[in-house]
Amino acid sequence: MIDERAIDEALRQVEQLRAEALQAISAAENTSRLEEARIRFTGKKSVLTAVMQIMPRLRSNDERKTLGAAVNAAKVEIETALEDRRLQLGRRELEARLEAERVDVTLPGTPVQRGYQHPTLQTMRELIDIFRQMGYAVVEGPEVEWDLYNFQLLNFPPDHPARDLQDTFYVTDDMLLRTQTSPAQIRVMREQRPPIRVIVPGLVYRDEAEDATHLSEFFQIEGLAVDTNITLADLKGTLTEVVQRFFGRERGVRFRPHYFPFTEPSAEIDISCFACGGAGCRSCGGEGWLELGGAGMVHPIVLENGGVDPEVYSGFAFGLGPDRFTMMRGNITDLRLLRHGDVRFLEQFN
Ligand SMILES: [Zn+2]
Structure with missing residues (x-):
């Protein structure tokens, strides 16, 4: 309608x-x-x-x-x-x-937490600085190394029993993760004429069951000095100076006869115990001394392998463990703590 x-x-x-x-x-x-x-x-x-x-x-x-x-x-x-x-x-x-939402630029900002170096790297830096002041140059080598450079040219023939102490991870039959930064000795001697003063900082590897004092991956600072008239006294003087600059003048340093295939004579370097000062206690197993590293006069065969005439030149070499240095100075009881990445632990050393 x-x-x-x-x-x-x-x-x-x-x-x-x-x-x-x-x-x-x-x-x-x-x-x-x-x-x-x-x-x-x-x-x-x-x-x-x-x-x-x-x-x-x-x-x-x-x-x-x-x-x-x-x-x-x-x-x-x-x-x-x-x-x-x-x-x-x-x-x-x-x-x-x-x-x-206006920004008040006069307000205090949100604090940014600053990072810091891992304690072992702090140790490395300090040691490298000390060696630099003593005229040492820093060189580096590959972490994956030929058996030839890691062992054979350093006077560890293929069936040498000393190899058992440095079992490692093999990439192929003749290529491995280096057990020491020492292979750089050969590389450096083949590249430059004496006088040679170098240190070689870096990571090394061992097929090791880890415990409080052993890691399967750790840092090393290798050192090599080659010149005319280098003697054991130079070695002792150099390492005593380095150790006392790092740990303090009051520390005693001791050289104890040892065996390494690539040095002759060889020694292990000890430092007087921090807890007892050398009297003997539980920290040092009653010895009064703690082991810091190995050293010795470069074996004539190793000099020859590097193309250096052992009739004219002599040299010393050493290997120091920055992880162990860190452990001793920081009074750390277990090396593995340095690798666990627990910031609460690590930031104590900042
Ligand atoms: Zn002690």
């Missing part, structure tokens, strides 16, 4: 919705309220669209056109108002956010 007054009623509704919409838009206090108004008044299911459902009840095309035009005009007006309000609110919200 056609309602004669339907068009008037519909136009009145459009006008009312238009007024309500404009009122809601200008009252919207933030963009989410504004979005609610947009959906309510102009969305697909909005009240304004609902007015169009009256169309079939209108009497003529003219009336339909009139209503359609009124609805569209209202929509355009509402959308314009929405857009204006959106820009206005957006600016206001941006300003509010900028104000709220």
Whole structure:
């Protein structure tokens, strides 16, 4: 049934919705309220669209056109108002956010925790500095080494029993993870003529069951001095100086005869015990001394293997363990603590 007054009623509704919409838009206090108004008044299911459902009840095309035009005009007006309000609110919200998030550059910053060197690397640095002051150059060698350089040229023939003390991890039958940084001795002697004074810091490997005093991966500083008239006294003087500079002048240093295939004569270097000062206690197993490393006069065969004439030149070599130095100076009872990466333990030495 056609309602004669339907068009008037519909136009009145459009006008009312238009007024309500404009009122809601200008009252919207933030963009989410504004979005609610947009959906309510102009969305697909909005009240304004609902007015169009009256169309079939209108009497003529003219009336339909009139209503359609009124609805569209209202929509355009509402959308314009929405857009204006959106820009206005957006600016206001941006300003509010900028104000709220403003950085006060005068406030104290968040403290940054600074890192520090591992205690063993601190030891390495100190020892390297001491040797540098004594005229030693630093050289490095490969961690994966030929059996030839790691053993044979250093006077460990293939079936030599001393190899048992330095079992390691083999890459192939003739290539291995170096057991010492000593292979650099041969490389250096083949590359430069005496006088030679070098130290070789680096990681070395042993096929070792780890315990409180043994690691399968540890640091070593190898040293080599080759010149005319180098004697055992030079060796003793050099290492005593290094050890006392590192640990203190009050420390006693002792050289104890030992055997190494690549030096002759050979010695182990001991330092007087920190706990008892040499009298003997539990820390030193009653000995009064603690072992620091090995040393000796370079074996003539090794000099020859390096292309140096043993009739003209002599030299000394030594191997020191920075992990062990760290352990002794820091009063650490178990070497493995240095490798466990527990920061609570490590930061004590910072
Ligand atoms: Zn002791």
